[in-house]
Amino acid sequence: MQEFLVKSTGLGLAVTGGNIAIWLGLASAVLSVIFYWIAMLRSPKGEAAASGTASIKGATTVDPRELSCRKFQNLGKRFFTFTCGFCVLGSLCLWSLIFSQQYTIHYVFKNSNSSLHPGFRFASFWGDQQGTFFLWGLYNAVLGAVFLRKCRESERWVMPFFGLINVSLFLLLSLMNPFWIDNPNEVRAVLTEMKAPESFLAILPTNTMEHLKYYFGWATYLKKTDGRGLNEQLQNFWMVIHPPTLFLGYASMLIPSAFALGALMKRDYNTWVKEAAPWLTFAWAVLGTGIFLGAYWAYETLGWGGYWSWDPVENSSFIPWLVGTALLHGLLAQGARGNFKQANLFLGGFLGTTVLLGSFLVRSGVLDGISVHSFASPQESVYATLLGILILWFTLSIGIWTWRFRDIQSEIAYDTVWERHFGFFLGLIVLSASAAVITFGVTMPIWGAWFRVGQKTVDYSFYNKALLPVTFVMVLLMGITPLMPWRKVREDRGLAMFAKVVLALMGVACLWFSGAAVYAWQGGFSRQNDPAFAAFGMMLLIAVTVNLRQLVKASGGGLLACGPWLAHTGFIIMLGAIVVTSRFNVTFPVEGVAQGEPVKIMGREFSWAGQRTAENSHDRDRMLIDMKGPDGKVTQLAPKLFISKQTDEAMGWPEIRHEWVNGAWGDIYVVPSGVDLDNSAGVEDVAKEEPATMSVQHSKTDPKEQVQVTFHGLDTSELQKMMNGKNMPAEPKIYGDVSISVNGAPVQKIRPAILVAPGEGERPFKFVPQKYPITGLNQSSPYALEFSTNMNPGDLKGVFKLVPENPVPRGHFQVLYVPGIQFMWWGAYVMIVGMFISYRRRSLLSRKALQVAAAAEAVRASPAGSKSSRRQSPVGVTTTL
Amino acid sequence: MNSKAIIGIATVLACAAIASASLFGSTLKSVAFADVQRKSERVDIYGVLDKPSIKAIRGATMVQFDLIEEKTNQRLTVVYDNPNSALPPNFPGASHARAAGVWDPSRGALVSNFVTTKCPSKYEEKNMDATTRKLVDQWKESTGQSGS
Known part of the structure; x- marks a missing residue:
């Protein structure tokens, strides 16, 4: 009998520790936010705030009000530290339950099993919603610690907003407790129905104390020897690192957003730019990497030869990235000239809203039935919490921005249309418009339901149609803006021959695209798009030439100067690859071929060569397909075709070969569909x-x-x-x-x-x-x-x-040819490298700028004259971004 | 009004116009199963994939299957017919599917050339009851009571 029951001290300790971590984490997160808000609201605003910290450092007496603020700020910080500690504790408890295979815990049962590779077992921590909340909380802890170390002066302005995220995460964790154990009443009902022995029923709790013991992991439980396990498609290296990268991107995007809200509260609309720029660049680079990893996983695993399907989950990560890109360019312009202050503060606050909107859309169940990604609809309280934090952040960002709007004094955006700031201005609008179009598309089912016109969705063609012209303008700007002088008044030189040629070609491309767009419209955007694609391709070629030229020029200034141009070049190459792969990919279904029967596709002969059983527990059954190349060389492909242990259904994973086909470099993508053994x-x-x-x-x-x-x-x-x-x-x-x-x-x-x-x-x-x-x-x-x-x-x-x-016996498989797909990945690598170099540059520039500002403040605040201090301050460091 | 505002507003209006124009032919009305037969235009349905109903008519490029509407438990037959693109091999493992197509009265089915399946990243939870039942069965086997 005992072999069917389990009682474990480890289980009790981990479940109790996890529950305590969640509830105390929630309490400390709430207290932290309250104290930070008190400190922020009691602090002086405007110029007094901007110079306040330095004055305090130099002064012998401290303003009692400031002392009070510091007291609350310290309390907020202390409780934030507790929150982080509880998040770490809860995460460790969950990991310990996963690694000790405690399948009594519902979360562990659902996402893990005994045959999982240790790496995937580690990753099963974030296999479901609750784990991702913990993961987000862990990132908040690390990012918060770095922030508190690096940006002490902004603490009381940023943390009141950033801390709100921790409150919502712990609230969600308390509602969707990952340490949950099966409801004993439901277990009792099943046992009674099954006529289970009394000894089984006797372990179930009957009074309050027994219930407490049961839910805190100290009771005796029916022994579940194995879990359901992580879905096989998630047992992939890219899928292991994709979610944590994406969540790091989300978590870090909220910091520049909190900076913007803090700046609005502080009425200091300049300083935040220097501090937020490196955070934003980091978040932008990480989120971009996360999106790319997801696309690569989809291509490698899902078997449809694509990498992006405009699904709500994909769109939810792309929208903040686009808004972050717009904000990044806005901050660059503001750092250089002091313009776009209103736009940057708006975009900054709104950036957080887009991150939270994404969370709401994919986690609340509001799009259940629309998204091909599945997050089972949670209970209403979870829906309300996700919606609540979204509305709160949106209201705060719009409300404070509107409240401060007239107070924000910005420099003129640009002097003439032929200078870079004008290009930045249009870039901000186009990037924001792209984000708005995608947001409109992804939320359409919600609008339809709200306005009672029936639930409507848009298919992928909407995004392709709407974004092709918008992206055309974006590429035009990426090509033309680097040719513009920073300020017309300063650099009033004539156009160089290169610029004249580029402008002439761009003019041709624009005219061509305009005509081609009308032609494509007449064909319903599906039958006669090629001229528009060709014009788009021409614009891409021009833009990549301009950016490569800028890259060569910038390389003289060292690697750090190359980041933006690398990012631009990589992005343009990716766009080119997207057009080519979308337009020229072809699918050849091969159905019902006998073993050894050749089928000629794209100059190659494909034949089904049988099956192979899994070689070890981490392998899968495979379908064998021989591919005879134009040179007569036979390569045996072995894509996985197996019965899922979780669903008992057939699953097929593609095998991908990089090949030259008809003079073009691309992927031969072979997907097994099935084997018909009796041909009936x-x-x-x-x-x-x-x-x-x-x-x-x-x-x-x-x-x-x-x-x-x-x-x-x-x-x-x-x-x-x-x-x-x-x-x-x-x-x-x-x-x-x-x-x-x-x-x-x-x-x-x-x-x-x-x-x-x-x-x-x-x-x-x-x-x-x-x-x-x-x-x-x-x-x-x-x-x-x-x-x-x-x-x-x-x-x-x-x-x-x-x-x-x-x-x-007959074999069924598909052969896809995806030309130019490598350029997609190479473009992405170049862009990611460029993004991280840009981050490094922003980080260094920001540090120097803040050092200069701090030194200047110290000099100004010093009562004993400033001549000597001024001489010691860093010289030759630019304070512009 | 300054030039910045004019250019900005014009760009925004252009983007809005493009987005609106792009809606034509790209919107799908999600309808209840009961309403499918009354619609002549392309519609979108979503439901639980009834796995035993999957029948390959022409490999994976023409496949018939039933979807079950969760709210009403109503069943609807879908014929996926797209000679250029087979259903993904993981289709049979999907928990739910979404199909966009037009009702064909002669076939008594929604004929669709676009089917998306619910990503199997988070399958619907397998009922924990099953695990408990399995455990009791194992105990019965071990005690020789399996036939009782």
């Missing part, structure tokens, strides 16, 4: 008098033929005789009353039989379908009909199967 055809659940059709084709050289059957009823007379024990036949049979028509020929009446044979064990009989030869087919093998039935007089159904006399 069948129909199930055929109701009486409802014709059903089966198609047969024994080999590729045989014609496809149709056999229609109609089920009229059963003749059970021999079975009745057997039951009565009178005139019992030696081999009693049930006969089907069936009409059959082969290839539309006149209907014949047939009586396919089912043999009633002696059964085994509890079953007195077994029913064995007999073969009924079918005539009239022109196949290379004779076929016979097998008939069976559900024997349910109230709802009688027939099952028909056409089986060949000489079965030949």
